[in-house]
Amino acid sequence: MKIKTIIDVTKAEILQKNGITGIDIKYAFAADLMSDTLFIISREEEPVLLISGITDQSVVRTAVILDIPAVLIVRGKTVPQKTIELAKKNNIIMLKTYYIMFVTCGLLYKEGLKGAPWQKR
Amino acid sequence: MAEKIKIFQFPIKGADFEHIGNATIETRKLVKTSFTEEECFKNASFFSSRDLLRRFGICAYEAEANVIIHAHYGLFKTILCCKKIKGEVIDRGPGIPSILNALTPGFSTASETAKSLGFGAGVGLNNIQKIADFTMLHSEKGKGTSLQFEVWKAKDNEIGRIAMKIKQIIKALKLELVTKNVDMEKEVKSAYSCDLLSNVLAKAGDESTWLTVQTNMNIIGVATIKKIPIIIIAENSTIPEQTIAKAEENGIIIAKGKEDTFTISGKLYELFQKE
Numbered sequence A: 001m002k003i004k005t006i007i008d009v010t011k012a013e014i015l016q017k018n019g020i021t022g023i024d025i026k027y028a029f030a031a032d033l034m035s036d037t038l039f040i041i042s043r044e045e046e047p048v049l050l051i052s053g054i055t056d057q058s059v060v061r062t063a064v065i066l067d068i069p070a071v072l073i074v075r076g077k078t079v080p081q082k083t084i085e086l087a088k089k090n091n092i093i094m095l096k097t098y099y100i101m102f103v104t105c106g107l108l109y110k111e112g113l114k115g116a117p118w119q120k121r
Numbered sequence B: 001m002a003e004k005i006k007i008f009q010f011p012i013k014g015a016d017f018e019h020i021g022n023a024t025i026e027t028r029k030l031v032k033t034s035f036t037e038e039e040c041f042k043n044a045s046f047f048s049s050r051d052l053l054r055r056f057g058i059c060a061y062e063a064e065a066n067v068i069i070h071a072h073y074g075l076f077k078t079i080l081c082c083k084k085i086k087g088e089v090i091d092r093g094p095g096i097p098s099i100l101n102a103l104t105p106g107f108s109t110a111s112e113t114a115k116s117l118g119f120g121a122g123v124g125l126n127n128i129q130k131i132a133d134f135t136m137l138h139s140e141k142g143k144g145t146s147l148q149f150e151v152w153k154a155k156d157n158e159i160g161r162i163a164m165k166i167k168q169i170i171k172a173l174k175l176e177l178v179t180k181n182v183d184m185e186k187e188v189k190s191a192y193s194c195d196l197l198s199n200v201l202a203k204a205g206d207e208s209t210w211l212t213v214q215t216n217m218n219i220i221g222v223a224t225i226k227k228i229p230i231i232i233i234a235e236n237s238t239i240p241e242q243t244i245a246k247a248e249e250n251g252i253i254i255a256k257g258k259e260d261t262f263t264i265s266g267k268l269y270e271l272f273q274k275e
Helices: A002-010 A059-067 A079-090 A103-110 B021-036 B040-045 B048-070 B101-102 B114-118 B124-130 B154-172 B195-201 B218-225 B241-249 B263-273
Strands: A013-016 A027-030 A048-052 A071-073 A091-095 B006-013 B073-079 B084-092 B136-140 B144-152 B192-193 B209-212 B231-232 B253-256
Touching: A002 A071, A002 A091, A002 A103, A027 A103, A048 A059, A048 A103, A059 A071, A059 A079, A059 B021, A059 B048, A079 A091, A103 B124, B006 B021, B006 B048, B021 B048, B021 B073, B048 B073, B048 B084, B048 B114, B048 B124, B048 B144, B101 B124, B101 B136, B124 B136, B124 B144, B154 B231, B154 B253, B154 B263, B192 B263, B195 B218, B209 B218, B209 B263, B218 B231, B218 B241, B241 B253
Parallel strands: A027 A048, A048 A071, A071 A091, B192 B209, B209 B231, B231 B253
Antiparallel strands: A013 A091, B006 B073, B073 B084, B084 B144, B136 B144
């Protein structure tokens, strides 16, 4: 799924557009607990979208560590400028939607995004 | 050949929630550039696997978050060599009152600030323990904590796990080792229980564990043909010297158990199910 489709489906707003161009997102993962997020095993060839309600810089850092190319913030929260700057520096695409997390996930799932592969440990 | 080692160090300030993850990202960048630029690390093929870098990142991030949430200040040291990446996080702070509690998933003493940022779920140390190939935690109440973790080259890790399996079997079934030339590097994939040698020859899987009460010399011949690395003798049967000598000659492990074939089989079955 192209970033453009995600924007259309969730009526999202682009906060930061610098990133890997022409990326084709296959999986998504939604969590607010960063420790939970750390358990998804994303691979470079299988780009993952991170859906979160956290607007702090930690969400960007988590994305960097896990090679996640794009982050979608839910519930239309105001994202601090520092977070956007950090995302720009690390080439992470940042989007924001006004839907709540449940609806966002549902819409994207309906459009064909799958749950991110994760390892049971 | 001399081995090259690279060391990176980053200070971490306690309660500095704004910069949580900075040390990890900076270290990750440095490690990554070492992989692509330094001749020595470029040649180590395992570095091409991003999995290693990611696993290290996860552990480092959790460890760093722990220092920021709980301690006054800390130091994050990374040692990079051709076989593994080692992370060392040492801090000065309150220490961990009960390590057992700290390792229990869900137990957390993190502040509300930390929790509002998505940390402090009480699974950090547990995550590190599960993801890293080696962890060591030492803490002194009122002084500080030191955490070490290592992420190994995938292949080394594999051998480690296989060697564990034979050790595991011997330990879990409380077996007595009869042969002295124990080669723990061998892998066991399944098990077969039977006393009829011809049945074993026909049906036992290659490289499996063989459980029997037979102790004559022929069992070694069968084991050699079927590439069976370990024979378990049930019911504490006496094993002739010749059998032991021949087993040692062929590099086959013989272990003895007190229980009967049925009981050992059941325990073995459970063990393989867990694997």
